[in-house]
Every structure is written in structure tokens, then in C-alpha cells.
Amino acid sequence: EFAEISIKDIDQIAKSSFPLCMRHLFEKLREDHHLKHGGRMQLGLFLKGVGLKLEDALAFWKAEFSQRVGSERFDKEYAYSIRHNYGREGKRTDYTPYSCQKIITSAPGVGDHHGCPYRHFSEENLRAALGKMGISNRAVEDVMDKVRNRHYQLACTLTFEAVHGTSCDAGINHPNQYFSDSQKVLQ
Ligand code: SF4
Structure with missing residues (x-):
């Protein structure tokens, strides 16, 4: 569990430590x-899990959405669900x-x-996305082999290993685990 990440670091952290999803x-x-x-749910809860505080989450989403729908509409239609994810609205459940x-299904x-x-x-889009992560052709083929056999989490584990140049014996079973394992390797 990592204490906090701030918006100014988020692009760099996304590039180095976010799983492909x-x-x-x-x-x-x-x-x-x-x-x-x-x-919004999948990414929003993940960001909460990596330590983005509610105030920063609101600022982060607003900076993007307001370019598209305007800040007034963001405040009216989207801010609520972000506070909701953080357990500040409705039943006040702290969503995990x-x-x-869950994501695969x-x-x-x-x-x-x-x-x-x-x-x-699609195979084409996945190959392109893996290429953008900078992993070798050989590693891409190993990943695609797992995908063909429907071993999606093993494919993600192989990607992790290729990106970080280290083994990941536990395998990947949660995007936030991918993130924290990555941060451990990089720090
Ligand atoms: Fe995300 Fe898990 Fe799929 Fe990896 S295996 S891309 S962490 S859902």
C-alpha cells in the first residue's frame, strides 16, 4: 500500500507502473x-487504490472532462459518482x-x-499496445501464446516480467498488485 500519489506524477507513473488495462x-x-x-469505474477505483486522494481525483477528472463537457456539467453530472466511489455519497460504502x-469477465x-x-x-490492437510498452518481439510472441490459450493473467504476468526485466513468481491477479509490485521493482 502506497501512501499517496500526486497528479503531477501521474503520467510518468502510468507509463512506468500501470498494467495495460x-x-x-x-x-x-x-x-x-x-x-x-x-x-470511469475501473480506472477511478484503481486510482483510488494506488493512493490518489479524493480532492486530487476530482481535480484530475475535472481537468479532462471539463474540456469536453464544461466544468459546470462536470460538477453536476460526474463529481457525485467520484465522491461516491470514495464513500462520500449515498450508502457511504468504501468501494474496492x-x-x-472481474475485469476479464x-x-x-x-x-x-x-x-x-x-x-x-483484437490481436492487431494488442500487438500494437505491447509494442508501445517497448517489449521485445520474442516476449510479444510469448504473450500472444498465452492469450491464444486464454491465460490472460499469465499474459499480463509475462508482460510485467518483460517490462521490468524481473520475474513475477506470484503472477498477476489484481491491477493494484501489478502497480505495487512494479513500484517495488522501480524504487
Ligand atoms: Fe489488467 Fe489484470 Fe488484465 Fe493485467 S490481467 S491487463 S492487470 S485486468
């Missing part, structure tokens, strides 16, 4: 200044970030960017 959502949010509900199992529709790229991307 979260990198994809993060990049789409930066690009489109918008994410549909499933993506999604596990790989989700069913993203057209225009959605949530889900697990190993499970939900």
Missing part, C-alpha cells in the same frame, strides 16, 4: 477527455478496486475502453 483507460481519457461509465477476474461494448486488453483487444 489501466494504461489504455488513462491514455483514452487524456485523448478523448471522456470515458464512459465502465471505464476491481480484480483481474466484464463485457465492454462499442465505445467502451474498460475490460482486459488481453481478453478484449
Whole structure:
């Protein structure tokens, strides 16, 4: 568990330590200044799990969404659900970030960017995304082999190992575990 991350470090941290599912959502949010509900939940709870405080989360989402819908509409339509995720609205449940199992079994529709790229991307898009992470052709082939056999978390584990140049014996079972294991390697 990491105490806190701040907005100014978030792009660099996303690049170095987010698993592919979260990198994809993060990049789409930066690009489109918008994410549909499933993506907001998956990324929002993950960011909470990595230590983004509520005030920073509101500022982070607002900076993007206001470019698209304006800050008034953000305050009216989107801020509530972010506070809700942090247990500050409604039943005040402190929602937990999604596990790989939950993400892999989700069913993203057209225009959605949530889900697990190993499970939900086309082969072409997955190869391109892995290429952007800078892993070798050999490692890409090993990952694709796991994907073909529907071992999505093993594919993610191999990606982790290729990116960090170290073994990950426990395997990946949660995006926040990927993140904390990555930070341990990098620090
Ligand atoms: Fe994300 Fe888990 Fe899929 Fe990796 S295996 S991309 S952490 S959902």
C-alpha cells in the first residue's frame, strides 16, 4: 500500500507502473477527455487504490472532462459518482478496486475502453499496445501464446516480467498488485 500519489506524477507513473488495462483507460481519457461509465469505474477505483486522494481525483477528472463537457456539467453530472466511489455519497460504502477476474469477465461494448486488453483487444490492437510498452518481439510472441490459450493473467504476468526485466513468481491477479509490485521493482 502506497501512501499517496500526486497528479503531477501521474503520467510518468502510468507509463512506468500501470498494467495495460489501466494504461489504455488513462491514455483514452487524456485523448478523448471522456470515458464512459465502465471505464470511469475501473480506472477511478484503481486510482483510488494506488493512493490518489479524493480532492486530487476530482481535480484530475475535472481537468479532462471539463474540456469536453464544461466544468459546470462536470460538477453536476460526474463529481457525485467520484465522491461516491470514495464513500462520500449515498450508502457511504468504501468501494474496492476491481480484480483481474472481474475485469476479464466484464463485457465492454462499442465505445467502451474498460475490460482486459488481453481478453478484449483484437490481436492487431494488442500487438500494437505491447509494442508501445517497448517489449521485445520474442516476449510479444510469448504473450500472444498465452492469450491464444486464454491465460490472460499469465499474459499480463509475462508482460510485467518483460517490462521490468524481473520475474513475477506470484503472477498477476489484481491491477493494484501489478502497480505495487512494479513500484517495488522501480524504487
Ligand atoms: Fe489488467 Fe489484470 Fe488484465 Fe493485467 S490481467 S491487463 S492487470 S485486468
